[in-house]
Amino acid sequence: MNRPLTLATLGALLPGAAFAHAFDTGRDAYGLFLEGTGVILATPALLLPLAALGVALALWKSEGMLAAWPALLIGMLAGFALAPLVPPTAALVPLAFGLVIGVLSALFPLERIAPAIPILAGLMGLAVIAAALEGHGFGEIGVLIRAGIFFAANAVVAVVAGAVRWITEHWPGEVTRIGGRIAASWLAAILVLYLAFAMAA
Structure with a gap:
């Protein structure tokens, strides 16, 4: 790999400072919904953390997504309620959860911790x-933007x-199954790097 390509790749992985998302309130309904999906x-x-969760649910059992979906939806609704109260460091929490889920998926048979999977979701x-x-x-944030965020977050987990x-x-x-665990380990490795860069920033 040549040096410019290496530098460009590293630059793409480097996250910026964790600023709150700025939303455009002047769009039409469809534009607002798309803006919400774009946040995710x-x-x-x-x-990446949502993708790690999707891999984990599929490795857990064939109907893992359906089994954990109620807990995921409840967690998301709680997130909407608590979002105005969280500090800026909340941006690091999904990375940490994604890392934990990725490591568990890569190293352990998830059937052994089945009761914990919906809680993690x-x-x-x-x-x-x-x-x-x-x-x-x-x-501050309209219903359509929130709907876009909600839809995209669910869609990422479901599609993966x-x-x-x-x-x-x-x-x-x-x-x-080993291939699925390898995918989980790669996601965990990426999340380690991303979390390290984010904490350094």
């Missing part, structure tokens, strides 16, 4: 939504979990 989809500190939902809206009061489940069902066997 364009923020690696939120996207709920905590992840709370952390992601609170971090996405950190710094904004109850009346669905993709891993589809792969494991079409190519069953231990090799496929």
